[in-house]
């Protein structure tokens with residue numbers, strides 16, 4: 729039986745009809761394309777190249793099965809915080825896209841929640857098929873459905889246009905960062 733990092737039913741909250749971006753090929757979360765499935769990250773995805781896919785985004789380093797399983801169960805037990813989603817090519821048994829919604833709990837704005845879109849990646853072989861758009865649009869609408877008062881993400885300026893199509897805009901504030909490790 730599949731062990732998912734969050735209940736798959738949560739994705740049913742997505743109101744796809746209220747999406748802001750246009751999909752050239754008519755794909756949707758329930759129908760992302762031939763042999764493709766959009767769903768929560770599963771424990772079995774370690775063997776389907778999930779970690780390898782992330783290395784196309786940034787440095788991942790060696791992640792053992794044990795480390796993956798520990799992180800997976802920690803995310804799963806923090807109910808309602810980590811919505812790690814993936815697209816699987818079921819013919820190949822391979823994870824070819826991923827994106828995460830993190831729902832941060834606040835005291836401000838009457839104990840509101842803020843959504844952050846993180847770690848958006850589509851395998852270079854599958855780019856240009858509207859799958860990146862599907863990942864971002866679905867998580868944006870999920871954040872809205874879960875009651876987030878605000879959604880945000882960090883990206884390179886060259887990706888601003890991409891994210892603007894889902895309703896994001898640069899806020900003009902300067903983001904600050906300090907790295908303790910590479």
Ligand SMILES: CC(=O)SCCNC(=O)CCNC(=O)[C@H](O)C(C)(C)COP(=O)(O)OP(=O)(O)OC[C@H]1O[C@@H](n2cnc3c(N)ncnc32)[C@H](O)[C@@H]1OP(=O)(O)O
Nearest residue numbers: 847848849850855856857858859860861883886887889890
């Ligand atoms: C919050 C974050 O995680 S930021 C990090 C984002 N991830 C990366 O940069 C990793 C490397 N890149 C990728 O994985 C992919 O290129 C992604 C995720 C950015 C896009 O995924 P793809 O599946 O290739 O894109 P998809 O086919 O869904 O969308 C392409 C559409 O966006 C547009 N687009 C894609 N990238 C850009 C860009 N950088 N600037 C402007 N438009 C863009 C295309 O023109 C196209 O528009 P159209 O639908 O009107 O024709």
